[in-house]
Amino acid sequence: AQSVSQHNHHVILSEAASLELGCNYSYGGTVNLFWYVQYPGQHLQLLLKYFSGDPLVKGIKGFEAEFIKSKFSFNLRKPSVQWSDTAEYFCAVIRGSQGNLIFGKGTKLSVKP
Amino acid sequence: EADIYQTPRYLVIGTGKKITLECSQTMGHDKMYWYQQDPGMELHLIHYSYGVNSTEKGDLSSESTVSRIRTEHFPLTLESARPSHTSQYLCASSELAQMNTEAFFGQGTRLTVV
Numbered sequence: 001a002q003s004v005s006q007h008n009h010h011v012i013l014s015e016a017a018s019l020e021l022g023c024n025y026s027y028g029g030t031v032n033l034f035w036y037v038q039y040p041g042q043h044l045q046l047l048l049k050y051f052s053g054d055p056l057v058k059g060i061k062g063f064e065a066e067f068i069k070s071k072f073s074f075n076l077r078k079p080s081v082q083w084s085d086t087a088e089y090f091c092a093v094i095r096g097s098q099g100n101l102i103f104g105k106g107t108k109l110s111v112k113p
Numbered sequence: 114e115a116d117i118y119q120t121p122r123y124l125v126i127g128t129g130k131k132i133t134l135e136c137s138q139t140m141g142h143d144k145m146y147w148y149q150q151d152p153g154m155e156l157h158l159i160h161y162s163y164g165v166n167s168t169e170k171g172d173l174s175s176e177s178t179v180s181r182i183r184t185e186h187f188p189l190t191l192e193s194a195r196p197s198h199t200s201q202y203l204c205a206s207s208e209l210a211q212m213n214t215e216a217f218f219g220q221g222t223r224l225t226v227v
Contacts, residue, residue: 009153034215044203044218090156100146100171101205101216103156 004093006104013081014112021076021107023091032094033074034101035065039087047089050074061085083113116140119204119219126194126226134189134222136204143209145187146216149173150201162187163209194226 007022025031035047048059055067065076074091091104117138126132138145143164148156148171158171162181176198177191187206191198201223205216 004155036218043220044205046215049215099144099207099214100158100161101156102158102172103148105153105155108153 004091004102004104006089006091006107008107009105010108010110012110012112015083016080017111019076019078019081019085019109021089021091021109023074023076023104024072025074025091025093026072027093027095029095033065033067034092034094035059035063035074035076036090036092036103037087038090038106044090047076081109081111083111085109086111117204117206117217117219119202119222121222122220123223124225126224128193128195128226130194132191132194132224134202134204134224136187136189136219137185138187138206138217138219139185140206140217141184142206142217143184144207145181146205146207147171147177147179147187147189148203148205149175150203150221152201156203160189194224196226199224199226 003026005024033050036044037047038044048057050057050067058064063078088106088108090106092101120135145162147160149159150156157173159173159175160179162168168179177189179189201221203221204219207216208214
């Protein structure tokens with residue numbers, strides 16, 4: 001079955017620590033990949049996206065993600081987190097002609113000041 | 114800032130009532146979606162639409178129905194609410210039939226059926 005897997009349910013970090021959130025998908029062929037973020041009380045918003053080209057993509061607020069096709073992965077990274085990064089992070093994939101977004105379960109990030 | 118709006122934000126309703134969750138977007142997007150999200154769980158696609166008069170069921174079976182009479186409006190209806198329908202419902206929109214496009218989300222409706 002098609003799926004998007006996020007390995008960490010809840011990550012707790014101190015400010016200035018480095019962050020890496022894992023995401024794997026189980027589709028073959030061409031995919032478009034996304035990371036969305038949901039800050040407390042706010043709507044889902046796009047952090048970054050990969051469609052083609054350079055597999056290292058830069059997003060907003062210092063986030064980046066690397067697409068590794070051979071590993072079916074699209075991990076999210078940030079070198080130094082801030083308290084304001086506390087949020088829930090969702091990996092998502094579009095596959096096929098329908099172009100529907102399929103989401104992972106999300107990872108809750110808590111950053112301690 | 115995304116121009117997609119959902120009302121109400123919160124709704125508590127009794128079992129057996131009919132409810133309609135509203136979703137409107139002002140971006141002129143043809144494609145619209147409804148997702149259901151339980152706490153700590155992934156977003157499940159329950160309905161989507163390619164445009165006016167188009168409605169499709171998503172990956173997760175749902176007793177809700179949708180309609181798309183106008184491009185900007187994609188309401189979701191539950192004819193008879195049950196406690197099992199308690200969840201958060203998220204509406205989204207995107208440009209049509211383009212894989213390389215992002216979806217914009219509303220703030221969601223948190224539904225509680227008592």
